Structure formats: C-alpha cells, structure tokens
Amino acid sequence: MTRMMKSCFVTLATLFLWQLEEGTEACSCIPSHPQQAFCNSDVVFRAKVIGAQVLNMGNDSFVNPFPSVKYDIKMMKMFKGPTGNIDAVYTASSSAPCGVSLDTNGEQYLITGRLEEDGTVHITLCNFFQQWDTLSNAQKLNLIQRYQTGCDCKITYCSSIPCMINGPAECLWTDFLTGSTEQARAYACIMRSDGSCSWYRNRIPSKAEH
Template identity: 60%
Template sequence: MTWTANFVTLAILFLWRVEEIAEACSCSPAHPQQAFCSSDVVIRAKLVGEGEVDVGNDIYGNPIKRVKYDIKQIKMFKGPNQDIDAIYTAPSSAVCGVNLETNGKEYLITGKLESDGTMHVTLCDFIEQWEELSATQKKSLTQRYEMGCDCKITRCTSIPCVLSSPAECLWLDWVIEKTVNGKQAKHFACIKRSDDSCAWYRGSAPPKREFMDIEDP
C-alpha cells in the first residue's frame, strides 16, 4: 500500500472516530421527568471519593479508562434492590464524561445500570446538586414523575409548536425563558389523566389520580 493510501486510510479512521465520539455525546435537553422515566437508576447520593480505573479493552486492545466516583447512597428513588456504592463515567467531557465535586456534595443522579450491576452516567443524564432542586422536583421523585411516564414531553424550540397527541405535554421553557431549567422544569410534571390524556400539573402535594384539570397547590 502506498504512502498516499495509508494516509487516506488513517484520515478516514480518524474522521470515523471523531464522528463516533460526537455521536456518542449527542443528546437533547430533557425535562427532569423525562430523565426520571428513561433512567434505570435514580438516586440521591453524597460523593466521597474519585479515581481512574480500567474497565476492559476496546476492539483494538487498548485499555478503556473510566472515572469511578465512590458514593454514599442516601435514597434510591428508582433502581435495583441493592445499594449503589459507586458510579462510573468517561474520563473527559469530549466523550460525555461527567465532572462532579467530591467534597461531600449531595447530588440527584440518574443513569444506566449495566449488566454487571454497575451504574454509568454521561452528560446526557440529569445530574443536579440536591440543594439546587426545587421543592416540587424533590417531591415528584417519589410519586408524581412516575405517574406520567406514559406521557410524552415535547420540547418546543420555536413558535409555533403543536401537540401531536392528547397524551403529550408541550415543554415551553426554552421559548419563554430561554433556558431548559425554567418554571416547567422546576415546578411542573406531565401527568396522565383519567381519560388517558396528559396535562401539566403544578404543586408540591401529590396530585389526585383522577384529576381532569391542571391544579395549583
């Protein structure tokens, strides 16, 4: 094979790797309820340690590095019947790794459960310091979010936005407040009603299962 051919081959492999990394880290912002419903594990935990570990080899035989955060689980809102004592993430944000503080900070952490029982997190998961969550978000973790997991939350990015189904809630934080951490993210949940349609619910008390209209506290 000529030098030119070798160079072209290496260039293609490099571009393929860049595209693979970019694709791996591509994700749209999610409402906290969406993050809850799509995650295998949702926990409140305190981070107590950090270190880099090998978790195997890639297809080329190169070691795969992961950052391991040792945690003290405070409460599990969703997940397996076991305590989680560590979470794993990629070593840099370029490959969706999450950088967290280990000075005793408490976090709400959502993530995926691997077949070996370990919990992995990425930049696409909803991870927030516990003290930054609203009272409604904290209470919704125990009942309200789960009640709306059959609903679809659609993020509106520009006007006009329309609903395609009665079992859908329109998320307007971005067009109204130019942030995905606005009022609907902090204070609302999309709940299925008795007629199988879905609507936003606001409040800190658990909603009535048979409610038909949006209710305030």
C-alpha cells in the same frame, strides 16, 4: 448572583447541549425534562460523592485517551432502581465522550443513570444529574409523588414557534422558548383518567424538604 438565579443557571446548564474542549468533537444531548430523565433511566437516586479513582489508563503500547472514572458514593435515597445498595458510579474521564465531572468533597447529587448487566451504574452528560440543594422543592416532591405516574405521557420539547403536539397524551415543554425554567422546576406531566396528559404543579409545603 442570588441563590434562585444560581439554581436556574444550574438547571439550564444541565439541560442544554454541552460544549467541550477545543479540538474535540462536542458531546451533544437532546434536552430532557427532569421527568423524562426519571422515566427513561434505570436508576434515580440521591447520593453523596465521597471519592474518585481513574481506571483503564492503558499500558505501554496503548494509552486510553478516555479512561473511566469510578466515583465512590454513599447512597442517601433510592427513587427508582434496585433494592440493593449502590456504592459507585462510572463515567468517562473526559467530556468528549460525555464524561461527567462530580465534586468529591461530600457534595450530594440527584443522579440518573444506566444499570449494566454486571450491576454497575454508568452516567453521562446526557443523563440528568444536579446538586441536591439546587433542586426546587417541587422537583424533590415530584421524584416521589408525580414523575412515575406520568411515564406513559410524552413531553414534547419546543424551542421555536409554532409548537405542536401530536395527541392528547403529550405535554408541551416551552421553557427554552420562554427563557424560563418553570416547567422543569415546578411541573410534572401526568395522565388523567381519560388518557390525556397535562401539566400539574405540585403543592409546596411550608418548609423545604432536606
């Protein structure tokens, strides 16, 4: 399998619904374009995962079936969120309640999540998270150049014909219809001066961003 095929597979795996263990209720999520994930999240950042700890195991009279996992991280770059440093993210230990499993061998991820009132960051399978080196160059650039400018636009998901939009401030997302990942990996939906929205393909530099 080529690196490009692996990248496309990872993107589709992140966007599609997740199937869970036999005998449990599946965690289902509405497909979300990376830009939607950026706009709808409290925090978006690049981080290295350096450790994990299981929390809330329960006691002798009660065993928590879905304890929490604390992933220790080293912040690399904040794209959206507080100015302070984030040193951990929290998630459920099982995929049944949409818990996320991250590699703890120093792998770098792009992570989107929810910022709680106590300052902790929580992530689920319905958030967008992906290994940094599998992101396209366009996605990396759009994190700092384009996604934020299109947060007033609406990206409308389409999986079957006919595909319809309800107004000019919408971009039609057809990757699932075409079996492609092009719009997710290469495009941002941005607002024009007249208030309408359209897909924009970012210019890619000659050298990859690292």
